[in-house]
Amino acid sequence: MPRFVTLTIQRQDRPETRRYWQTFCIPYVEQMNVISCLQAIAADPTTADGEATTPVAWDCNCLEEVCGACSMNINGRVRQACTALVDALLEENPNEIRLEPMSKFPIVRDLIVDRSRMFDALKRVRAWIPVDGYYHIGPGPRISPRQQEEAYPLTRCMTCGCCLEACPQINNASDFIGAAAISQVILFNDHPTGKLIAHERLDAIMEPGGITECGNAQNCVKVCPKDIPLTDSIAKAGRQTSIHAITRWLSR
Amino acid sequence: MAEQRVVVIGGGLAGLAATMRLAESGRTVDLLSLGPVKRSHSVCAQGGINAVNAVTRQLGDSEWKHFDDTVYGGDFLQHQPPVKEMCDWGPKIIDLLDRLGVMFNRTPEGHRDYRRFGGTLFPRTAFAGATTGQQLLYALDEQVRWWETENRVYKHEMAEFLGPVIDEQGICRGVVAQDTCTMVIRAFPADAVVLATGGCGLIFGKSTNSMACTGAANARAYRAGVHYANGEFVQVHPTAIPAADKLRLMSESARGEGGRVWVPRDPKDARSAREIPDGERWYFLEERYPQYGNLVPRDIATREIFSVCREGYSVDPHGYAVYLDLTHIPRADLDRKLAGILEIYEKFQGVDPRDEPMKIFPGVHYTMGGLWCGYEVDPHTGGLKIGAPANQMTNIPGLYAIGEADYQYHGANRLGANSLLSCIFAGLIVSPSINAYLGNLSRKTAADSPSSLFEHEVERHQEAEHRLRNATGHENPYTIHRELGETMTRDVTVVRHNKNIAETLSTLDELTDRYRHVRLSDAADWANQHLAFTRALGDMLELAKAIAKGALLRDECRGAHYKPEFEIPGPDATDQDTLRRQARQWCERFRARNEQWLKTTVAEYHPAGPAIRYEEVDTSLIPPRPRTYGLKGAGVIDDVWKVMEAERSTAEQRYMGSAGAPQ
Ligand SMILES: Cc1cc2nc3c(=O)[nH]c(=O)nc-3n(C[C@H](O)[C@H](O)[C@H](O)COP(=O)(O)OP(=O)(O)OC[C@H]3O[C@@H](n4cnc5c(N)ncnc54)[C@H](O)[C@@H]3O)c2cc1C
Ligand code: SF4
Numbered sequence: 001m002p003r004f005v006t007l008t009i010q011r012q013d014r015p016e017t018r019r020y021w022q023t024f025c026i027p028y029v030e031q032m033n034v035i036s037c038l039q040a041i042a043a044d045p046t047t048a049d050g051e052a053t054t055p056v057a058w059d060c061n062c063l064e065e066v067c068g069a070c071s072m073n074i075n076g077r078v079r080q081a082c083t084a085l086v087d088a089l090l091e092e093n094p095n096e097i098r099l100e101p102m103s104k105f106p107i108v109r110d111l112i113v114d115r116s117r118m119f120d121a122l123k124r125v126r127a128w129i130p131v132d133g134y135y136h137i138g139p140g141p142r143i144s145p146r147q148q149e150e151a152y153p154l155t156r157c158m159t160c161g162c163c164l165e166a167c168p169q170i171n172n173a174s175d176f177i178g179a180a181a182i183s184q185v186i187l188f189n190d191h192p193t194g195k196l197i198a199h200e201r202l203d204a205i206m207e208p209g210g211i212t213e214c215g216n217a218q219n220c221v222k223v224c225p226k227d228i229p230l231t232d233s234i235a236k237a238g239r240q241t242s243i244h245a246i247t248r249w250l251s252r
Numbered sequence: 253m254a255e256q257r258v259v260v261i262g263g264g265l266a267g268l269a270a271t272m273r274l275a276e277s278g279r280t281v282d283l284l285s286l287g288p289v290k291r292s293h294s295v296c297a298q299g300g301i302n303a304v305n306a307v308t309r310q311l312g313d314s315e316w317k318h319f320d321d322t323v324y325g326g327d328f329l330q331h332q333p334p335v336k337e338m339c340d341w342g343p344k345i346i347d348l349l350d351r352l353g354v355m356f357n358r359t360p361e362g363h364r365d366y367r368r369f370g371g372t373l374f375p376r377t378a379f380a381g382a383t384t385g386q387q388l389l390y391a392l393d394e395q396v397r398w399w400e401t402e403n404r405v406y407k408h409e410m411a412e413f414l415g416p417v418i419d420e421q422g423i424c425r426g427v428v429a430q431d432t433c434t435m436v437i438r439a440f441p442a443d444a445v446v447l448a449t450g451g452c453g454l455i456f457g458k459s460t461n462s463m464a465c466t467g468a469a470n471a472r473a474y475r476a477g478v479h480y481a482n483g484e485f486v487q488v489h490p491t492a493i494p495a496a497d498k499l500r501l502m503s504e505s506a507r508g509e510g511g512r513v514w515v516p517r518d519p520k521d522a523r524s525a526r527e528i529p530d531g532e533r534w535y536f537l538e539e540r541y542p543q544y545g546n547l548v549p550r551d552i553a554t555r556e557i558f559s560v561c562r563e564g565y566s567v568d569p570h571g572y573a574v575y576l577d578l579t580h581i582p583r584a585d586l587d588r589k590l591a592g593i594l595e596i597y598e599k600f601q602g603v604d605p606r607d608e609p610m611k612i613f614p615g616v617h618y619t620m621g622g623l624w625c626g627y628e629v630d631p632h633t634g635g636l637k638i639g640a641p642a643n644q645m646t647n648i649p650g651l652y653a654i655g656e657a658d659y660q661y662h663g664a665n666r667l668g669a670n671s672l673l674s675c676i677f678a679g680l681i682v683s684p685s686i687n688a689y690l691g692n693l694s695r696k697t698a699a700d701s702p703s704s705l706f707e708h709e710v711e712r713h714q715e716a717e718h719r720l721r722n723a724t725g726h727e728n729p730y731t732i733h734r735e736l737g738e739t740m741t742r743d744v745t746v747v748r749h750n751k752n753i754a755e756t757l758s759t760l761d762e763l764t765d766r767y768r769h770v771r772l773s774d775a776a777d778w779a780n781q782h783l784a785f786t787r788a789l790g791d792m793l794e795l796a797k798a799i800a801k802g803a804l805l806r807d808e809c810r811g812a813h814y815k816p817e818f819e820i821p822g823p824d825a826t827d828q829d830t831l832r833r834q835a836r837q838w839c840e841r842f843r844a845r846n847e848q849w850l851k852t853t854v855a856e857y858h859p860a861g862p863a864i865r866y867e868e869v870d871t872s873l874i875p876p877r878p879r880t881y882g883l884k885g886a887g888v889i890d891d892v893w894k895v896m897e898a899e900r901s902t903a904e905q906r907y908m909g910s911a912g913a914p915q
């Protein structure tokens with residue numbers, strides 16, 4: 001067992017200031033993850049050179065990989081900090097653990113980024129069930145176990161942003177909404193009530209920044225911490241938009 | 253007159269349910285949250301949500317039985333009308349969630365599937381995979397997002413609530429909040445404010461709660477004059493997985509499927525678990541409770557594991573833990589029955605529990621106590637009068653509390669899968685109450701209040717921040733937090749002794765003194781998490797005092813509050829006559845205890861420490877009876893109790909007949 005863990009962290013005090021790197025050396029404890037390393041730094045923000053510094057800022061909440069807050073690049077791969085176990089990371093690289101914020105979102109501070117574009121995308125694609133209201137009017141639609149089993153994986157998307165980070169089509173030159181929102185379109189379009197406004201969602205992803213921007217690199221599905229079949233969703237969305245385009249054209 | 257506005261603080265299940273219902277009713281809502289509401293703590297709930305359903309009904313279940321299980325489980329400490337109303341709404345709430353697209357598990361025919369949870373005989377729990385909380389939260393989050401596009405809801409998802417704004421008449425007129433990014437402190441005038449800010453697990457250091465669950469928001473309301481009720485009731489889950497960063501839940505089903513709890517007989521045994529032969533293992537639950545074995549009720553399991561570790565048997569050299577062993581069960585069986593939860597252990601611990609016994613320890617899990625709030629009874633149903641302004645309103649007019657932040661629904665102990673229900677229920681019913689309140693509030697809107705009211709409050713919070721930034725000293729807030737968690741977990745959780753709690757109270761005073769000398773390691777005026785944490789710590793200390801003082805004063809055992817000194821020993825004689833006599837004595841002592849302690853604890857904030865008083869509990873619907881689950885001599889106590897209650901009611905009738913004849 002190592003006695004210390006070395007972390008090299010990319011830092012940035014404010015959106016407009018320059019980036020810099022700092023290295024921290026913290027005592028090793030069993031069953032550490034990246035979160036507990038950051039907690040240790042917060043409690044004693046001193047660099048490996050013994051210089052006092054500010055605590056590293058990062059986002060987290062549940063620490064159970066369901067809230068989606070703690071995405072960051074760890075040893076060059078985007079993932080959740082809470083399930084990034086130090087022992088496993090040291091097997092990848094025994095010398096250090098490297099932490100960087102996600103690069104496809106505006107930086108707020110250190111490892112915190114602003115993912116509002118993802119929530120905006122959910123608005124754009126109307127990712128909700130258009131119910132009449134909240135008064136009691138009986139149960140929802142009957143749903144077969146098979147439908148449930150198909151939909152369930154898609155419902156687990158926690159808007160963590162890993163799929164956008166890994167996607168080459170997400171860059172300064174594009175306004176691609178990304179795999180997560182497209183997958184939500186499929187989730188809601190396949191729901192018996194959600195279906196009723198399927199055309200609105202398809203219209204939305206046929207606009208600029210929609211599905212045609214997907215370059216089929218298939219990186220998204222590899223990094224999704226919830227193993228969401230994103231490429232299946234994208235393929236389905238492709239088919240649905242094609243059919244929708246034809247019907248739209250025919251009914252002109 | 254300007255438009256009346258409502259501010260909702262917190263976007264967990266409770267806050268989102270309130271927001272969408274308020275928006276539907278035509279209100280404009282400002283929704284404030286520490287982070288994107290989609291990341292709220294509610295996502296953690298795994299098990300499910302309770303409601304009576306078509307199948308349980310045919311097994312003899314009813315809303316009334318759900319209500320009975322809930323108050324019995326809560327050891328009768330809840331006011332009964334709100335609980336009754338909640339259980340009555342249960343089936344309607346599940347229907348609504350179903351309509352909102354929650355992917356509940358299904359039966360082959362396509363209906364919602366239900367399973368059985370602790371504290372009931374009926375399969376009342378609807379669930380969506382192992383992530384029910386996440387699924388429910390998302391369904392409500394999506395509705396609120398829709399309302400955002402309709403300009404009915406304005407989200408402020410980087411806003412930390414610092415305190416309510418209360419005018420000279422004692423009426424809530426809005427809140428003060430800080431932008432967690434720009435650190436700008438500003439007021440949000442509002443005619444009604446809803447606190448849906450969740451529980452306070454972090455007061456106990458590490459818990460199963462999310463990192464936002466500091467309870468600071470609730471403490472700020474408490475410090476501003478809102479009463480805090482039943483603070484001493486904190487639920488501890490027997491099997492959590494201790495880790496460096498937090499405690500994660502290990503479902504009870506691990507024991508249900510044959511998991512065995514043990515420690516080495518020799519506390520100094522340094523061998524790894526697998527090297528210790530069976531004869532040298534101490535299966536303490538099986539040994540002490542031959543009848544129940546590893547499946548003793550939750551609170552007993554928790555206490556036993558806790559005390560074994562305190563006696564020095566912990567298997568973790570750095571902390572407390574015992575083994576929960578599944579390695580004797582064939583892998584194929586484990587994979588078939590427990591794959592989901594074993595993966596969690598594997599994912600976070602990096603160890604395969606099919607090969608290595610898991611290390612587990614009880615973890616603080618749920619806050620039964622919370623902000624005091626009121627209700628109005630509907631005399632026709634015995635439940636709530638929906639739309640009465642008093643429902644969920646704290647003692648400050650215009651300030652409401654819902655969800656885990658309130659104290660209303662779970663009494664001394666919460667039943668599994670009842671919390672999601674109570675959060676959504678309170679969220680849904682608070683909207684008509686607020687509308688009624690706003691309708692009565694004819695005078696003027698908050699926006700018409702003098703701007704000095706808001707400016708003054710903003711300045712007050714700015715000054716407090718200034719003091720914190722400029723405190724002189726060398727105290728590290730994280731050290732204080734660690735010590736707070738240690739003392740609270742050691743002395744104010746599972747097993748409570750007055751002497752220790754009294755010590756904790758003086759420790760809390762010392763920590764408060766030291767807190768005045770904290771040194772911040774970050775002076776930034778941009779996204780300063782360190783400042784926010786340190787400020788929250790000060791609030792946590794005040795809430796901890798209310799919790800500890802409530803625990804100190806309550807000299808009895810009730811639900812999650814267990815004081816061995818005041819336990820009424822169960823009857824244990826072998827001959828029937830003595831046994832019945834003992835049971836009778838037990839019941840008499842129980843009745844006397846209820847007379848003294850079947851009361852709501854109400855804490856009021858004072859700078860010198862909390863002032864505690866007690867309020868009667870409304871038990872108008874179901875008379876309290878002994879909660880004998882897992883108690884020695886349970887059967888005979890239940891019998892004798894019934895006889896005694898019958899005697900009493902005949903006596904009562906006789907008395908009423910002679911003295912209480914209609915005039
Ligand atoms: C591991 C685990 C499993 C559970 N499983 C179940 C289960 O199976 N069934 C069940 O019924 N219950 C379960 N529970 C309990 C249940 O999840 C919670 O009680 C419930 O989700 C609380 O919801 P809430 O809306 O009250 O608060 P939360 O979801 O905690 O939301 C609080 C909100 O308040 C905001 N907030 C807090 N402070 C501030 C502030 N100062 N300023 C601004 N905003 C603030 C937060 O950002 C958040 O949006 C479980 C709990 C845990 C820990
Ligand atoms: S699809 Fe997967 S990677 Fe993308 S945001 Fe959702 S959970 Fe994260």
